[in-house]
Amino acid sequence: GAGVSQTPSNKVTEKGKYVELRCDPISGHTALYWYRQSLGQGPEFLIYFQGTGAADDSGLPNDRFFAVRPEGSVSTLKIQRTERGDSAVYLCASSRTGGESIGELFFGEGSRLTVL
């Protein structure tokens, strides 16, 4: 597709369950970001990938959160033992360049996670 694709668009789960959220970035974009956005707040940085490696994971709130990008394209955000406070919209963004050059971020439509 032409844009960043995220699946699922909506996910309802129960407290304590495991969740995976997928992001397919724009083809050729080497930089990939995960953000979390709660109602009335701006996007909160979680993790940044340059290629296959997590260049900055300082935004991950705790060790229940983990993300991978094994082939430098699709990324999966994994949340273990979900808590009600994890409920938010999880946004993925990609950018053509990373490193020293900051480019425009292109966001997906997000995955809305609700933990009951």
Place this chain on the structure above:
Amino acid sequence: RKEVEQDPGPFNVPEGATVAFNCTYSNSASQSFFWYRQDCRKEPKLLMSVYSSGNEDGRFTAQLNRASQYISLLIRDSKLSDSATYLCVVNPRGTYKYIFGTGTRLKVLA
């Protein structure tokens, strides 16, 4: 103190009005600045980058004041379609993060 601070609003203005938003940032070493626009229940999209010399794109003007660590966005001749949340974004030097503010909500009234 938050790294990027914005007045959440809402700003309710009539069509044709001029409106300005400010955003302050705490990291003096920040190197890149942007305004993103986010429509209700949609993803953020780049509105404009902010350059040291200031820049203009149609009805939109962005300014950067490094000494006072704030950036501004001016919208002239507001349209109903300008109703959205405007997010201030800062990239601290030496990092690859984009730090977003809370956003300022604008509602342009007919």
